[in-house]
Amino acid sequence: MKLQATKEKLILENADVVIWRGLFNRDESKRFFGELYHAIAWKHEAIKFFGKQVLQPRLTAYYGEKPYPYSGIIMQPLPWIDPLLEIKSKIEPIANTKFNAVLLNLYRDGSDRMGWHSDDERELAPGSAIGSVSFGATRRFMFRRRDNRKIKIDLELADGDFLVMQGETQLFWQHQVPKTAKKIGARINLTFRVIR
Ligand SMILES: O=C(O)CCC(=O)C(=O)O
Numbered sequence: 263m264k265l266q267a268t269k270e271k272l273i274l275e276n277a278d279v280v281i282w283r284g285l286f287n288r289d290e291s292k293r294f295f296g297e298l299y300h301a302i303a304w305k306h307e308a309i310k311f312f313g314k315q316v317l318q319p320r321l322t323a324y325y326g327e328k329p330y331p332y333s334g335i336i337m338q339p340l341p342w343i344d345p346l347l348e349i350k351s352k353i354e355p356i357a358n359t360k361f362n363a364v365l366l367n368l369y370r371d372g373s374d375r376m377g378w379h380s381d382d383e384r385e386l387a388p389g390s391a392i393g394s395v396s397f398g399a400t401r402r403f404m405f406r407r408r409d410n411r412k413i414k415i416d417l418e419l420a421d422g423d424f425l426v427m428q429g430e431t432q433l434f435w436q437h438q439v440p441k442t443a444k445k446i447g448a449r450i451n452l453t454f455r456v457i458r
């Protein structure tokens with residue numbers, strides 16, 4: 263039987279965040295995780311952090327049609343490959359958006375993470391959707407308000423989940439994937455974007 267994905271709308275002021283739980287079923291998620299793990303040109307990149315070069319606490323890759331300045335580096339895209347196009351064509355009608363690039367993150371274990379940030383680079387089409395697909399280990403995903411960092415919300419992103427952030431979300435909120443002491447396996451995250 264084909265499981266229907268369920269849609270959750272986050273109740274968050276000055277934000278538009280929707281999560282489709284299990285948009286990719288177990289078998290699809292397992293296949294995509296394996297394909298991406300092997301086919302993606304994962305890199306351990308240095309970024310500028312308070313003027314210093316530091317290695318990112320995760321592996322990354324960037325594919326698509328336009329360069330993207332991110333955390334003090336300019337990421338040059340690699341050309342689309344099949345599994346990325348397959349995922350993109352599944353999520354585009356759901357997000358009602360044509361994406362032209364994807365940033366991928368590989369969290370090798372619980373100590374890999376992504377710190378607080380907003381995806382508000384000028385090169386991102388303002389208000390456009392960011393479509394985030396997760397495969398592998400479940401990780402915590404948190405939002406906090408930019409003008410009052412005590413206001414936080416916490417959710418979990420699991421294998422096959424699809425999260426869409428758009429509208430004013432990046433203007434008012436930051437998000438992060440914190441590290442965890444739990445013994446967990448790898449997670450692959452793809453954030454599809456619209457670059458101007
Ligand atoms: O791994 C995630 O779920 C978040 C990734 C993210 O925020 C980003 O790539 O900008």
Ligand SMILES: [Fe+2]
Pocket residue numbers: 379380381437
């Ligand atoms: Fe982000």
